[in-house]
Amino acid sequence: MAILATNLIVENYRNFPSFELEIDERLTMLVGRNAVGKTNLVEALQLLTAGRSFRRPSPAELVREGASSCSLSLNLTGEGRVIDHACRVAEGKRTFLRNGKRCRAAGMRGVVPSVLFCPDDLDMVKRGASVRRAALDGFGVQLNESYARLEGAYERVVEQRNALLKDGALARDLIGAWDEALIANGAALTVHRLALLARIRAYVREFYAALAGGEEADVSYEPTWDTEGADVIAELSAPAERASAIERVHEHLARALATHEDEEFRRGITLAGPHRDEVRFSIAGRDVRTFASQGQQRSLVLAWKLAEVAVTRDILSRPPLLLLDDVMSELDAERRAAFIAGIEDGVQTVITTTNLGYFDDEALARSKVVTIGHGQA
Secondary structure, X not given: OOOEEEEEEEEEEOOEEEEEEEOOOXXXXXXXXXXXXXXXXXXXXXXXXXOOOOOOOOHHHHEOOOOOEEEEEEEEEEOOEEEEEEEEEEOOEEEEEEOOEEEOHHHHOOOOOEEEEOHHHHHOOOOXXXXXXXXXXXXXXXXXXXHHHHHHHHHHHHHHHHHHHOOHHHHOOOHHHHHHHHHHHHHHHHHHHHHHHHHHHHHHHHHHHHHOOOOOEEEEEEOOOOOOHHHHHHHOOOHHHHHHHHHHHHHHHHHHHHHHHHHHHHHOOXXXXXXXXXXXXXXXXXXXXHHOOXXXXXXXXXXXXXXXXXXXXXXXXXXXXXXXXXXXXXXOHHHHHHHHHHOOOOOOEEEEEOOHHHOOHXXXXXXXXXXXXXXXX
């Protein structure tokens, strides 16, 4: 049984003095011209389900110009529960609340995870490795609190270790303790990544073939510390091998740090670890950044997003809230139709668009269409 987002209310948020959105249990289309606030509503839904925004705004940027504070609230219902998520911004500080009680941003996660697809995501394949790592990790932290803790701990270790490396030769006697912390956290984070990517990979291959007329694609993990990433992924197919995989990665990371120690002190940065690993897409064994057409690259990103939806359902036994922000205008008619067809039944979806002509009669018939206009903003 699903938990659904039913009602979003914003006050003095972005360009809205006040707005209430009733969300359909199936498909809600937000239609209107550019710059009327459609993306702002998608951002509000992401903030209240994932505890973060793809825009990475400061608290002050959420407050409507001329106002001193703003509020956002989302009602979630299902499985015999009614849950209220809220965010308040005042005096430059952002506060999250769950059922009226203050909580961390992490408190927004897990009830109804959200999968967001925006125009910037269409460049995920072509851009740097950090974008693909962030996509994988951002998805992982919504599904598993241990993943979130490991990612945060690892980032702090890298930051502190880099600061020590910049101190030069005097820091060599102190680096050992940070090496141990980086290896322990890095090995555990890597294995979490590999386990999640193994799930995503199977669906990416399936969905890409459906979107691309049977053409074969793949996604792999390429670590900076070794060349056996695919072997580790295969090892993780059996849950009992998790501890063994962590031990293997631990050993590889230790060797890599020892190998790079002198260069790291020269450059003042940590050169090996999951913060520098690559998630790579390929078609017929060839790197898509070099050989794939724009259409092939976009089909891969579509397949990745559909895979996130499927994996969420597999892991949490409930579908996510799917947020599609103005992506239909970036796709040709064939890919639009294939993507909409690939959205599973029972997946609550919110789409923003400037043109209802992008959708066929069947999609419109099962949608709630909400017009967003300057008069509401």
